[in-house]
Amino acid sequence: MSVRDTTSGQARPLILVVEDEASLVTLLRYNLEKEGYRVAEAGDGEEALTVLAERKPDLVLLDWMLPTLSGIEVCRQIRRKPATRELPVIMLTARGEEGDKIRGLNTGADDYLTKPFSLPELTARIRALLRRAQPVAEKGTLAWGDVTMDMAAHRVTRAGKAIHLGPTEFRLLQFFMQHPGTVFSREELLDAVWGPDIYVEPRTVDVHIRRLRKALHCDTETDIIRTVRAAGYALEAASAA
Template identity: 70%
Template sequence: MPELITGSAKPLILVVEDEAPLLTLLRYNLERQGFRVEEAADGEEALVRVAEARPDLVLLDWMLPSLSGLEVCRQIRRRPTTRDLPVIMLTARTEQQDAVRALDTGADDYISKPFDMENLLARIRALLRRSGTIASKGVLAYQDIRMDQDAHRVFRGGRPLHLGPTEYRLLEFLLQHPGRVFSREQLLDAVWGRDIHVEPRTVDVHIRRLRKAINGPDEPDLIRTVRSAGYALDAESP
């Protein structure tokens, strides 16, 4: 799957969360993306974990037993060894002033529950790139389409495009190989993964959605259908 973290030095994420079901969900999704995960169920345990083995990033719940997430964040920022440690605050609080408090306390980012997992993963990767833990991915472009992989945003002719997670990954793969024709089976392996069973015709559905998202009125279709072969990011000749 795209965006997987590979290699021996996989980033370590400390998840500080006292809700067991959410903790399990976060661990599952982070490990699927190739991260190592440590857990802490309260604020005091979180500070012990950070001192024992400095993680690369902390996912920190606001409402915790013993010490609040805000106090944990304050103490992380006071320590010279963790002053620059990336912290994302997770909270059920939705008031704008709460976001300001979290950021003023030293959190690098703030996301409200319930949250979209793809959005959270994108923010984690962005912070890890900013801190130099994982390499920056940069920008992909073809004709007037531009994909900022670090910001997880796509533009055509300067206007933002709104893509679902699968359409984003599909376009990202095609942008990496412009002009090359891929069969449905090759796209399934590259975008969905070899260990996930998906019908080949599913690719057609997502190609239609991708076309609808990227092609505005009077704009040429940049996805070419090659009969009996597959698809390519390749403008049709007039």
Template identity: 70%
Template sequence: MQPLVLIVEDDPGLVELLKYNLEKAGFGTAIARDGEEAMVVLAERTPDLVLLDWMLPITSGIEVCRRIRRQPGTRDLPIIMLTARGEEGDRVRGLESGADDYVTKPFSPSELVARVRAVIRRARPGVDAERLEFADLAMDLVAHRVTRGQRRVHLGPTEFRLMRYFLEHPGRVFSREQLLNAVWGHDVYVEPRTVDVHIRRLRKAINEAGEPDIIRTVRAAGYALDQPEETADA
């Protein structure tokens, strides 16, 4: 799946520059013009990384970063801060607020794209892999094959995409709406309860008698791929 970058920036020219270079490099993009809009976007869909400007209207990038880190569903989300403030104290403050990296304006677009790739790769080691693994479950992206232990698992197309998304983000809790946007597409209207139907199908396919359920239901929040000893049945 195409990695998604949320660009939180109020400068239209810079937004277009970032959007062009990221999409040219194979990333999907979403745009938020201020901190409040960014939090609304994050409630609807979970990107793979946030490019966050320090100097934003309404709510500063530092405060947005802190909010992201306080929320269970986004606290592990990779964040790169963009700022014209290059002093060491500002860099330290940005990193201490929860940012994973810090890029000073003006910057080289190619260097920024390289930074984005590096941060996503650290957060999601399997992003460039041909094989994704978690516990005893493995997905071969080239052969389009899923196995659990020595057993072949047969998944429909939607369940395969759903399982892949979970494998790319182990441990992260996703709401039904976030899964719909990531797996079905942001512009496709599907009832949120449809996710529950496909989760049941996925569980039926990957779990046989005696095998722990690695799809965890988080009450009032959504679903996560989690360690078997920490999972619970829906």
């Protein structure tokens, strides 16, 4: 196995780099450690799952094209397992077509970077995603309709049932619940949830909205995310309709 990690500074975030190109792994390790992160490596998809079973990193940088098991399948398995379903994942790939980006996001990736990418952009996206993944500082709860968000415990329920959300979907729902009934454009949601210093394509918002809807809605539940044609999205409860 090619898994290695630094041994000092255990409080620093641990990033798992899943990439089979040795020169890129070396470059990423050097720059990530310079930014203060700990780094673990896996050279293929099966090895990545082995590492994840042994220890949980704070974020995964996941190449799409991997030996033994594709990055897409690794991402699917990350999202299927309760222990890792909320783990932040950034997909790295040479595939630049919009359809490929949407496929990667639909599989469960939180962000997507096309090779070649700039290291400052990568580290900025890592910081933003780790920030979104941290429990919110606010205390107390938010409630709208039958949805309750315990911000201190980072827990969401609907009609008493636990709802499992990734970090981006949690922040989206938090923002909506803090501004119920208000319609926000994709650009406004990007600024509020991703941050104004991070460039993310507006279509990315649509993917995360779909994931939020899927998590919130069972067959018997009402859709509380309203799509406003040519304007954006808003949160509304059935009782507010």
